[in-house]
Amino acid sequence: MVVTRYTELSHQLGVTPSAGLETLRRFGLNTEASIQFINDYIRLAAQYPNVRQINLHFAPKRWHDDAQTVGRDGKYDLFIHSVREIAAFCERNDLELVLENNNSYWTDDIKDAPHEEVDWSQRNENFGMAPEDWHQAAIDVDRHNVALCLDSSHVVTYAHRFPEDQREERVLAFLSRPDLIRHVHWNDNYLYDYRGRKDSHAALDHGTLPTEMHRRIKYLDATLLMEHFHGVDILEGELAFIDSL
Numbered sequence: 001m002v003v004t005r006y007t008e009l010s011h012q013l014g015v016t017p018s019a020g021l022e023t024l025r026r027f028g029l030n031t032e033a034s035i036q037f038i039n040d041y042i043r044l045a046a047q048y049p050n051v052r053q054i055n056l057h058f059a060p061k062r063w064h065d066d067a068q069t070v071g072r073d074g075k076y077d078l079f080i081h082s083v084r085e086i087a088a089f090c091e092r093n094d095l096e097l098v099l100e101n102n103n104s105y106w107t108d109d110i111k112d113a114p115h116e117e118v119d120w121s122q123r124n125e126n127f128g129m130a131p132e133d134w135h136q137a138a139i140d141v142d143r144h145n146v147a148l149c150l151d152s153s154h155v156v157t158y159a160h161r162f163p164e165d166q167r168e169e170r171v172l173a174f175l176s177r178p179d180l181i182r183h184v185h186w187n188d189n190y191l192y193d194y195r196g197r198k199d200s201h202a203a204l205d206h207g208t209l210p211t212e213m214h215r216r217i218k219y220l221d222a223t224l225l226m227e228h229f230h231g232v233d234i235l236e237g238e239l240a241f242i243d244s245l
Helices: 022-027 031-045 076-091 131-141 153-159 163-171 211-218 232-244
Strands: 006-007 053-057 061-062 096-100 146-151 182-184 223-226
Touching: 031 076, 053 076, 053 182, 076 096, 076 131, 096 131, 096 182, 131 146, 131 163, 146 153, 153 163, 163 211, 211 232
Parallel strands: 006 053, 053 096, 096 146, 146 182, 182 223
Antiparallel strands: none
């Protein structure tokens, strides 16, 4: 498991200017200028000799907050184009770009609602939410230095959209293309109770992700980051759990 080989990049692309990003709103950047803004950040990160990966979250597919007056619906083709542009810049700096799956946002108005009563076609969400769409984005970008970052806590927030008897299949589906995954934010979460609607970052083997998912993560050809710290005693238990897989 390696902690120092990547840097997080939370800026998002794929929607029109002023699309929910405070930084981009503040500077009024258009799409090409937004790409340049992110590339400037990457240029600074590339000065650190141990940085080998840049982590990019998926762009908003739909963001219909009242304050979001423009750029409310993302354009997938623009997202793919933008990732390719950033990937080309990363390649010139000998960096790999990994695309991280996002949370499903169980906001206060739906956090206790039965899953079947939530119409996700009307909710704010990002591209690449379903495992099939997440995989397809990397395929569509089609660049040798672009891969995926799996967040195993985020996948649970997505799986809560489905009946309990379908949730294990949904989370394991994220691992159906291990060849595409090059980085992992390794957390546990709660697959069968409402705590899992939050990005819990639970300690490994303290939530209810299937043990098989943890086993598959362990053996991925990827950098693995335990994205939490709950104390030395718990960490030692987590390491023992990993050894047992």
